[in-house]
Amino acid sequence: MPRGDPAMSPAAPVIVGDTNDHRPRKKAMRVKTWLVVDSTGRVLQIDAGKQSIMRRTGLSARDLRILDPSLSYPSSITGRERVIVIKLEHIKGIISAHDVWLLNSRDPAVVPFVEELKRRFLHYHEANEVKIHGNGGAEQTAEELAKILEGSQESVERSLGLKEQRDRLQTLPFEFVALEACLEAACSCLDEETKALEQEAYPALDSLTSEISSFYLERVRQIKGRLVALTQRVQKVRDELEHLLEDDGDMAGMHLTSKLLQEEDEDASSSSATVEEDENHELNNDRHIPNPLLLGDPDISPDDRLTPQRGPLNDEIERVESNDSRGAPASHADVAELEMLLEAYFVQVDGTLNKLSTLREYVDDTEDYVNIMLDDKQNNLLQMGVLMTTAILVLSVYIVIVGVLGMNITINLWHPPNNSQEDFLWTIGACSIGTIVLYVGIVTWYKYKRVLY
Numbered sequence: 001m002p003r004g005d006p007a008m009s010p011a012a013p014v015i016v017g018d019t020n021d022h023r024p025r026k027k028a029m030r031v032k033t034w035l036v037v038d039s040t041g042r043v044l045q046i047d048a049g050k051q052s053i054m055r056r057t058g059l060s061a062r063d064l065r066i067l068d069p070s071l072s073y074p075s076s077i078t079g080r081e082r083v084i085v086i087k088l089e090h091i092k093g094i095i096s097a098h099d100v101w102l103l104n105s106r107d108p109a110v111v112p113f114v115e116e117l118k119r120r121f122l123h124y125h126e127a128n129e130v131k132i133h134g135n136g137g138a139e140q141t142a143e144e145l146a147k148i149l150e151g152s153q154e155s156v157e158r159s160l161g162l163k164e165q166r167d168r169l170q171t172l173p174f175e176f177v178a179l180e181a182c183l184e185a186a187c188s189c190l191d192e193e194t195k196a197l198e199q200e201a202y203p204a205l206d207s208l209t210s211e212i213s214s215f216y217l218e219r220v221r222q223i224k225g226r227l228v229a230l231t232q233r234v235q236k237v238r239d240e241l242e243h244l245l246e247d248d249g250d251m252a253g254m255h256l257t258s259k260l261l262q263e264e265d266e267d268a269s270s271s272s273a274t275v276e277e278d279e280n281h282e283l284n285n286d287r288h289i290p291n292p293l294l295l296g297d298p299d300i301s302p303d304d305r306l307t308p309q310r311g312p313l314n315d316e317i318e319r320v321e322s323n324d325s326r327g328a329p330a331s332h333a334d335v336a337e338l339e340m341l342l343e344a345y346f347v348q349v350d351g352t353l354n355k356l357s358t359l360r361e362y363v364d365d366t367e368d369y370v371n372i373m374l375d376d377k378q379n380n381l382l383q384m385g386v387l388m389t390t391a392i393l394v395l396s397v398y399i400v401i402v403g404v405l406g407m408n409i410t411i412n413l414w415h416p417p418n419n420s421q422e423d424f425l426w427t428i429g430a431c432s433i434g435t436i437v438l439y440v441g442i443v444t445w446y447k448y449k450r451v452l453y
Contacts, residue, residue: 035105035114039098039174041122043114045105053101057083057094067092067103074236075186077179077244079254084175088186088237095178097256113185117178124177173257176341183345190234191352194359197226201359205366212370224363231356238353241346251338383452387443394439401431 034053036044048056050064063085066073069092078085084095090109094101100117104110172180201223208216244250253259405427446452 032103033105035102037100037102037114037117037121039121040125041118043118053094057096057101059083059085059094067094069104075233075240077240077254079250081253081259082256084179084254084256086179086182088182089189089233091182091186093182095175095182095256097173097175097260100178109189113181116185117181120177120181121174124174172337172341173255175254175256176338179254180341180345183341186237187345187348187352190230190237190349193230194234194352194355197223197230198355198359201227201363205362209366209369212373217370220363220366227356227360227363231353231360234349234353234356238346238349241342241349245339245342245346248335251335251342254338255335386446386452390442390446391439394435394442397438398431398435 031047031049034046034048036046038044050061053059053064054061058081063078063080065071066076066078066085066087073087075088076085077088082096086093086095090104090107091113092103102110102114105114204216204219204223208220443452
């Protein structure tokens with residue numbers, strides 16, 4: 001039996017070149033530029049990929065997808081274990097307990113927001129320094145600012161305002177200060193766009209009511225499109241704030257500083273509990289010291305013998321109960337602070353939405369007025385058409401009579417014996433009067449039947 005061709009054998013190796021060229025290549029990680037503003041107001045630019053951000057913040061890929069500019073996600077405020085993911089209008093970033101990460105820092109609309117963040121964080125840092133060194137420093141700083149501004153009434157008001165702002169910043173954690181700045185920037189942006197749209201819409205609508213033309217109709221159509229889009233954006237922000245206000249769990253989860261301090265307390269308590277357990281274990285293993293309760297020490301009274309010994313378990317139970325009793329009011333206070341903060345901007349967004357609703361009603365009223373005017377003109381045209389049709393019908397009767405009398409037929413009716421001009425005039429006059437009377441009668445009948453007004 002002849003041997004087969006080795007190249008055709010199934011076990012023969014086939015050399016096709018370098019196999020590394022045919023392996024699926026991994027896609028290059030997209031590195032994005034993040035603008036980081038820390039609690040002291042310092043600004044840094046960091047180039048980091050998705051995996052690096054996930055390791056630093058503990059976020060999932062789904063959470064980071066909210067900040068992707070190529071995807072159209074609605075406005076959202078999401079609290080996670082260590083950070084808050086915020087997307088409000090042009091603001092896309094991550095808020096932690098120590099800094100803020102902004103994604104679209106090159107956007108011209110974000111530049112003023114970054115400056116506002118730096119100013120707020122600088123005041124926050126100064127307020128914390130004043131809180132550490134005592135309240136006297138704040139009063140002294142206010143007095144120095146007043147002296148620098150030469151003691152005028154304006155300077156006194158500015159110094160008092162600065163002191164009030166610092167006192168307020170002392171009561172808010174860092175993430176709430178950053179969240180307030182984001183909410184203020186987003187709400188102010190929506191309010192400014194609403195005011196600009198109102199200034200443009202009301203004159204255009206008034207012009208349309210005074211003169212209906214294609215130019216004004218096209219202008220109002222564009223304004224209505226912008227109004228619908230802006231109303232949807234404001235409605236999404238309002239719904240997000242309303243959702244947060246209705247859920248105390250989400251608001252409590254957004255207090256990052258409290259969770260960070262709680263973790264530190266738990267670590268410290270766990271380490272101290274471990275040390276106490278080791279000490280108690282060493283004491284229990286020490287057999288050289290007898291138990292006076294068992295030996296019947298005469299120095300110990302019977303009541304003391306009946307008293308149970310305090311062990312590490314009792315200490316741990318008391319520590320947990322004390323922590324629970326101290327943690328519940330603090331958590332309630334934290335939720336109350338955030339609730340007050342969200343309610344203030346919820347009222348502002350709701351007011352903006354009411355302005356847009358009022359403008360939408362004005363647009364609808366203008367459209368109704370324009371439709372009424374167009375219907376009225378259409379009715380006038382229809383009435384004119386009815387009158388013209390009736391006139392044509394009556395004239396057709398007159399033309400038929402003239403045509404019949406104009407026939408060239410040799411009968412006495414057409415050729416009377418006394419042919420004169422007077423007969424012709426009487427005939428024309430009678431036909432004309434008859435036509436007019438017929439037309440007036442038909443129009444009167446139309447009005448009687450309310451066909452014409």
